Amino acid sequence: MGIIRKCELLKKEMITNGIYKFSIKAPEIAKEVKPGQFLEIKVSDTGEPFLRRPISVYNAEKDIVEFIIQVKGKGTELLSKLDIGKEIDIIGPLGFGTFKIQNYKNVAIVGGGIGIYPLYQLTKELKGKSNLNVYLGFRNKELVTCEKEFEEIGLNKLVITTDDGSYKEKGFVTDFMKKDIEEHMVDMIFACGPLAMLKTVRKFAIEKNIPCQISLEERMGCGIGACLGCAVKVITENGFRYGHVCKEGPVFNAQDVDI
Numbered sequence: 001m002g003i004i005r006k007c008e009l010l011k012k013e014m015i016t017n018g019i020y021k022f023s024i025k026a027p028e029i030a031k032e033v034k035p036g037q038f039l040e041i042k043v044s045d046t047g048e049p050f051l052r053r054p055i056s057v058y059n060a061e062k063d064i065v066e067f068i069i070q071v072k073g074k075g076t077e078l079l080s081k082l083d084i085g086k087e088i089d090i091i092g093p094l095g096f097g098t099f100k101i102q103n104y105k106n107v108a109i110v111g112g113g114i115g116i117y118p119l120y121q122l123t124k125e126l127k128g129k130s131n132l133n134v135y136l137g138f139r140n141k142e143l144v145t146c147e148k149e150f151e152e153i154g155l156n157k158l159v160i161t162t163d164d165g166s167y168k169e170k171g172f173v174t175d176f177m178k179k180d181i182e183e184h185m186v187d188m189i190f191a192c193g194p195l196a197m198l199k200t201v202r203k204f205a206i207e208k209n210i211p212c213q214i215s216l217e218e219r220m221g222c223g224i225g226a227c228l229g230c231a232v233k234v235i236t237e238n239g240f241r242y243g244h245v246c247k248e249g250p251v252f253n254a255q256d257v258d259i
């Protein structure tokens with residue numbers, strides 16, 4: 001389990017409407033974190049809301065950890081208002097199931113919405129080991145983030161989609177990924193995004209017999225295996241058992257979970 005750390009907020013930037021990038025001083029987290037891990041962040045000093053909010057690590061370099069939040073409700077709203085210099089109370093890095101990296105020849109990395117953020121560190125770590133084909137999907141132009149940052153990693157291919165066609169390719173990101181894979185096989189798919197997207201990726205990977213790792217950013221409570229707020233069906237020889245996304249995940253082999 002991760003330990004509580006006080007991390008100074010060094011920089012906060014609104015990168016598009018309602019989406020903020022945070023840089024915090026967190027040398028231990030930066031040293032330990034593996035792609036796919038997340039932080040449980042205390043969002044207020046008053047005890048309201050009581051529960052910490054899980055947020056993925058976007059990037060870690062030297063002493064600095066970056067994460068990106070989209071304001072959804074009270075917790076993320078409070079986070080977005082924190083002042084520079086504030087010491088943020090963070091548990092992490094958390095999650096035992098992380099993205100597993102090997103020397104794959106060709107990979108597809110597919111993300112949707114806020115699910116693209118944990119894929120950045122992963123993509124950077126895969127650089128030089130694999131041909132990187134990255135597919136990032138957003139609802140519309142206003143929500144497109146991190147395109148330049150992914151591009152600068154140096155990719156074989158970057159496809160940006162919007163559901164409404166207001167920027168780059170129109171349609172579901174998974175359709176573009178599937179079409180490319182039909183033409184050029186990959187040896188691993190990595191995915192993070194909304195449940196509907198992950199279901200599509202999982203089904204395709206199983207049909208095509210392609211190894212696939214998915215990060216399940218389910219709702220979480222405690223984040224440390226104590227509340228059952230994040231149950232997922234893990235497939236067993238005799239059927240299934242319930243596992244915890246926060247402890248065993250958030251990354252699972254797609255073939256091992258029933259979502």
Ligand SMILES: Cc1cc2nc3c(=O)[nH]c(=O)nc-3n(C[C@H](O)[C@H](O)[C@H](O)COP(=O)(O)OP(=O)(O)OC[C@H]3O[C@@H](n4cnc5c(N)ncnc54)[C@H](O)[C@@H]3O)c2cc1C
Binds near residue numbers: 069072
């Ligand atoms: C492992 C993990 C990693 C995450 N990483 C990030 C990240 O890098 N950046 C980021 O912006 N968000 C991330 N999230 C989602 C984030 O934790 C939630 O958006 C946040 O907790 C909502 O808190 P809130 O108090 O603002 O909203 P609440 O008041 O709790 O909820 C407001 C709205 O957001 C929806 N919501 C709450 N939790 C989630 C969720 N997990 N997924 C989708 N919708 C949700 C609710 O259904 C509701 O409609 C992650 C979640 C998990 C479990």
Ligand code: FES
Binds near residue numbers: 220226230244245247
């Ligand atoms: S979030 Fe509490 S058990 Fe997983």
